[in-house]
Amino acid sequence: MTQDEAKKAAAEAALKYVVPGEVLGVGTGSTVNYFIDALARIRDDIPGAVSSSNASTERLKKIGIPVLDLNKTGTLSIYVDGADEANKHLQLIKGGGAALTREKIVAGASRKFICIADESKLVGVLGKFPLPIEVIPMAQSYVGREIVKLGGQPYLRDGVITDNGNVIIDVRGLEILDPVKLEAQINQIAGVVTVGLFAHRPADVLLLGTPVGVKEIKAG
Numbered sequence: 001m002t003q004d005e006a007k008k009a010a011a012e013a014a015l016k017y018v019v020p021g022e023v024l025g026v027g028t029g030s031t032v033n034y035f036i037d038a039l040a041r042i043r044d045d046i047p048g049a050v051s052s053s054n055a056s057t058e059r060l061k062k063i064g065i066p067v068l069d070l071n072k073t074g075t076l077s078i079y080v081d082g083a084d085e086a087n088k089h090l091q092l093i094k095g096g097g098a099a100l101t102r103e104k105i106v107a108g109a110s111r112k113f114i115c116i117a118d119e120s121k122l123v124g125v126l127g128k129f130p131l132p133i134e135v136i137p138m139a140q141s142y143v144g145r146e147i148v149k150l151g152g153q154p155y156l157r158d159g160v161i162t163d164n165g166n167v168i169i170d171v172r173g174l175e176i177l178d179p180v181k182l183e184a185q186i187n188q189i190a191g192v193v194t195v196g197l198f199a200h201r202p203a204d205v206l207l208l209g210t211p212v213g214v215k216e217i218k219a220g
């Protein structure tokens, strides 16, 4: 099984969590793209979706699913999104596609967060994947210096501006032993919009595509 087939299998497995007649939250990335393709088959059951990026918005509109404003929908039943890394507590690193802030907002506004990924994303300790941080442009050097104090090596992601008009700093060299603490520490730095650590609000269900089928891991 290729990595793409594993992503697709995980994405298809998430369909069973979709509540007919209810608006859902949709994340961003190559795994979510498979989920959006799958949603096309049941689009008549879906009144609309809240999207975490301009890219997903375009894709949802193409298959005829209305994209709604989170300020008008209230709490969502489910949010489906991928991850760059996940641990067994379903804490995640996200933001490889620069959509982390809107993703964290929609995840926070949803009752259930279903994470879909291929099995390579499951790790013992988070931090091998460079940790993305969305930063207000004028603060990029300052935030970089503060990250060095925390033991990380900050790299500006070249040529990337987020959907919110900000920059991304990727942090290497962090072994994240206490994700909840590090998330709070980085989010405290002035100029940080948010860090791509989803530890305070981890996923509720992790669907992992493996060669022997989709493995479901639940929180707790």
Ligand SMILES: O=C[C@H](O)[C@H](O)[C@H](O)COP(=O)(O)O
Pocket: 027, 028, 029, 030, 031, 032, 081, 082, 083, 084, 093, 094, 095, 096, 097, 098, 099, 100, 103
């Ligand atoms: O900003 C992007 C998101 O956090 C994605 O969910 C994450 O990068 C995983 O993407 P993919 O499904 O392409 O591996």
